[in-house]
Amino acid sequence: MSGEKRRPATRVVEAGRCPEWTSLEGQPGGMVNPPVWRGSTHLYEDTADLAKGRPNADGHFYYGRRGGPTQWSLCAALTELEPGAEGTELFPSGVAAIAATLLALLQPGDELLLTDNAYEPTRSIAAGMLKRLGVTMRTFDPLDPDAFAAAISERTKLAMLESPGSLTMEVCDAPALTAIAKKHGVLTAIDNTWASPLGFAPLQHGCDVSIMSLTKHVGGHSDLMMGSVAAAKPLIERIRLHSQYMGQVVSPDDAALALRGLRTMAIRLARTTSSALEVAEWLAQQPQVSAVLCPMLPGAPGHDLWQRDFTGGCGLFSFVFADADKKARARFIDALDLFGIGFSWGGYESLVIPVDPGRTRDFSAWPESVDNGSGLGARLAIGLEDPEDLIRDLERGFAEMGTI
C-alpha cells in the first residue's frame, strides 16, 4: 500500500494487500493473501443500517454483485499499478471489459475511431453491436497521426488504440495520437494487454482509459479469464455504473487466482521478454524469415517508439515467412513440439498460431517497412521454457517445412 516510489517488481508484490482484507479486526498479525470471500448476501446490522444504504464504491458491503474483499483487493492492486488511475473495474473477460468501455463512453450518433490493428473481437463489437446502436466506426492507420487527425469529425467521441497492435505488432505514437484527440475533445482508450502497466503506463502517455485482458499476463497460467478497466475520475465512475447496469461481476475464486498470478508477473515478464528477444534475434538470421515483428528487437518495426515509451515487453511477437505457402507453413507449425497451437497467450507455456492479417484490415496488412516476403506469418507466444530448447524446436520446424 505504501511507497508509491517503489519499483514495479516490488509493487506487484505489495499492491492491494490491505490489512483490513488480510487480518481479523482487533487481532494482531494476519494472512499474506486476502481470503476468498465467497458470498452473494452481505448482512446488515439492523433495519436502520439497511435503510442507510452503502456508498457505491469498493470497500462497502452491499450485495455480492458489487464484489467483496477478494475482488476489492485485486482492484486496489491494479489501481496501484496503473499510474494516474483512481479506480479499476473487473470484468469476466478482456472482451467484456472492452465492450463495457465502448458502451459506457459512446451513444447513438457518436463515431468511434478504431485503430486498424485492433484485436479482432474489438472490431466485431464495433462493426456489430455498436452499429446496431447507431454508433458508427471508422478505422485509422495507427502509424499515421496526420490521417488520424483528419479522420476526426464532429461526431467522433472516442478513439481506441492498441499498441503493439494485434498480430502485426505496430507500435503507435501514443503521446502524439492522444494529444491530437485531446485537442478535439475526443476521449482515448487503449488496449494495454501486451505491455501491462509494467511495460507501458497509458494514463501517463495521454490515454484516458486503460484496458487489459487479465487472462494473459496477470493470470499467467492459462487457467483464468478476466478483464480490467482503469481510469481516473469521473470516467471510472461512468464505466462502473455501466458495468453495474450490465450486472458484471467476477467470482472471488477467480479474483484470488488473478492476485496469485499478479505476484509473479514482473519476474515472468522479465523472463519471457529476454527469451523472446533471444528467439527473435535467432529468427532474424534465418533464411526462411523475411521480417521479425518484435518491438523489443533493435532494428525491428516500432523499436524506436517502444524504446522511447515502454519500460518492458513480453513474450508475444510475430514473424513473416520469406517464401512459403499455407501448406509449408502448416508443416512448420505442425512440426513444433514445445509450441502449442492455440489462442490466448501470457501463460507459462509457449504457443503458436498462423497469422493472416489482411482479411481484417483496411490499411496495409503488414507494417509498410516490412519486406512482405510470402505475406504469410506466424505469431509466437514465448513462455517460460529454456529459450535454447525453443530455438531447437523452431529449427526442427523449418527443417520439416523444407521448400515449397
Ligand SMILES: *Cc1c(COP(=O)(O)O)cnc(C)c1O
Ligand atoms: C486476448 C485479448 C483480449 C481479450 O481478452 P479475453 O480475456 O480473452 O476476452 C483483448 N485484447 C487483446 C490484445 C488480447 O490479446
